[in-house]
Amino acid sequence: MTGLERSILHVDMDAFYASVEQRDNPDLRGKAVVVGGGSNRGVVAAASYEARRFGIRSAMPIAEALRRCSDLHRVRPRMSHYKSVSEQIFGLFREFTPLVEGLSLDEAFLDVTASVSLFGSPARIAAEVKERIRDRTGLTASVGVAENKLVAKIASDLGKPDGLTVVWPADYERRLDPLPAAVIPGIGRKTRERLDKVGIKTIRDLRTAADHVLEPVFGRFAQKTRERASGIDRRPVVSSRDEKSISAEETYDADLTTPATMDRELLRLSERTASRLRSHKLATGTVLVKIRQSDFRTFTRQRSITPQTDSTEQLFSVARDLLHAWLAENPDARIRLLGVGCSKLAPARQPDLFAAAGEQAASAVDRTVDEIRDRFGSASLGRARTLE
Secondary structure, X not given: OOOOOOOEEEEEEOOHHHHHHHHHOHHHOOOOEEEEOOOOOOEEEEEOHHHHOOOOOOOXXXXXXXXXXXXXXXXXXXXXXXXXXXXXXXXXXXXXXXXEEEEEOOEEEEEOHHHHHHHOOHHHHHHHHHHHHHHHXXXXXXXXXXXXXXXXXXXXXXXXXXXXXXXXXXXXXXXXXOOEHHHOOOOOHHHHHHHHHOOOOEHHHHHHOOHHHHHHHHHHHHHHHHHXXXXXXXXXXXXXXXXXXXXEEEEEEEEEOOHHHHHHHHHHHHHHHHHHHHHOOEEEEEEEEEEEEOOOOEEEEEEEEEEEEOOHHHHHHHHHHHHHHHHHHOOOOOEEEEEEEEEEEEEOOOOOOOOOHHHHHHHHHHHHHHHHHHHHOHHHOOOHHHOO
């Protein structure tokens, strides 16, 4: 054992989507690359480190990224491919510990407290994780090693890209104190602005601030925030996490202006969302529609449904009702973005043998479509109603 309370790794793949594209296409290596939507109205999903030198970051509008770098190479996302690579990497993590908590396709916490007797020190395990990732996938990762999740996550950012940074409690003041307060998860732009006004810039400022300074900013979370600034985090690594929501959305090159066009796009989004439900063997009890107008005003409408379902047609029917109710209140609306989401998820029930023939047929169609798309790709089959 290490003599420490816990030994936690935070593994963060370097520019994951963009790095996969550069690995698969040698012509993109060493060049500024972004992965993002096919239109100039989409956003950057990932940027290579070459693109980041131009100030390009994820969530930036594609049009802004193109303004910053005229030689930018744009690649459409291949989410099923990234998921496959991610599964390979997460399988590698489990060679060291069963306690793997995935945060996204390219990021995870590993609790290796019980693994040091088999594999050596936490730092040695981290180095071996990096080496296996490189050998098996040709990709690089940055790893933070610490006694808890908070500090491990901060540490992984300190050596990017391809870094390995260890921060134990004895190093907290030297390593953490000079860092910007905003590196602590949960401190966003608005909170940062409020901290600036009271003279808090660094983690040390946050750690040593008086109650009367912190409480107006953080309210009842003031003490919790001070603990985080002191490197205290008692959260365990949770090896499994229930899906809380599933959704799909799209930003369009040209505004949607007719109900027929909106319905067609809504059906496509309902197909994607329902397919994801079925792939996770889940059903939904709440359907949500997200609507963003051309002036960027954003609205959501949702409805609970009983019984829970994973049916494309049922999702589309509810989503369409929600959209048309909103359109009745907003005639002549021009829609820039549409989304269909599901929450209140639960394990899907076995098909009802005594369901109406129409329901059985619809379920069979959904399963057949899923099987064909899994085998031949998402573009191999589509409903006629989604054709322009």
